Amino acid sequence: MKNVSSDLKAWMMSNGLTQKKISDALGTSTAYVNTMMCGKKPFGRAAAKKWQEAFGLNASWLMTGEGPMLVGQEGAPERPLSLASHSDGGGIPLIPVEAMAGAFRGERTVLEYECxxxxxxxxxxxDFLVRVTGDSMVPTFRSGDIVACQRVPLDNLFFQWNRAYVLDTTQGAIIKRVRQAGDTGHILIVSDNAEYTPFELPREQLHGLALVRGLIRLE
Structure with missing residues (x-):
């Protein structure tokens, strides 16, 4: 039987669920949730069914570690992401919004120790993962999605027009599409949600840039 503990922890993190939130949804104690999350006790049929009803996790996967993680996920990758160990230096860091500037600069403290x-x-x-917030990029990116990003050097910058980027701007980090503006001193920032009006951003207000390589969505 595969150990589901690490994947279950990754799923919990990616969905912003604490042990308290899970225990409240299940009507049980945080001690029980911790026991199950850490793999100290295997999932029985009744417990797995309860977690499936509450969170859409596949009861069979919870009990055996085999098959898709989520109900209705047949044919999808079985392990979209799993938690890596800090000690082996592997994996891609999930960057909190407040640390985005450090992620663009590739700061060691942000990428290796804090995430x-x-x-x-x-x-x-x-280079890093970041969680989407807001609805400006729906339907392509939804709030709660995790996007994988690759840093782009600002010197000798070349844009792939109409691709989605994470941009570190004077007003904060945003996820938008980038298109050619009316002059070389600006770029056109476009949302996928038509309710948001495109705007031109002066290139001098762009402090960091990362190309969105893809997304992870756990439903």
Whole structure:
């Protein structure tokens, strides 16, 4: 039987669920949740069914570690991401919003010590992961999605027009599409949600840039 503990922890982190939130949803104690999350006790049929009803996790996967993690995920990758160990230096760091500036600069303290790291086989070579917030990029990116990003050097910058980027701007980090503006001193920032009006951003207000390589969505 595969150990589901690391994947279950990764799923919990990617969905912003604490042990308290899980225990409240299940109507049980945080001690029980911790026991199950750490793999100290295997999932029985009744417990697995309860977790499936509450969170959409596949009861069979919880009991055996085999098959898709989520109900209705047949045919999808069985392990979209798993939690990596800090000690082995592997995995891709999931960067909190407040540390985005350090991620663009590749600061060692941010990328190696302060963040959870995840193994995502589909996105080897990505520099960091970041969680999407807001609805400006729906339907392509939804709030709660995790996007894999590859840093782009600002010197001798070359844009792939109409691709999605994470941009570190004077007003903070944003995820948008980038298109050519009316002059070389600006770039056109475009949302996928038509309710958000495109705007031109002066290049001098761009402090960091990362190309979005793909997304992870756990539903």
């Amino acid at each position: 959870e790291r995840y193994i995502v086989p589909a996105f080897e070579g990505a």
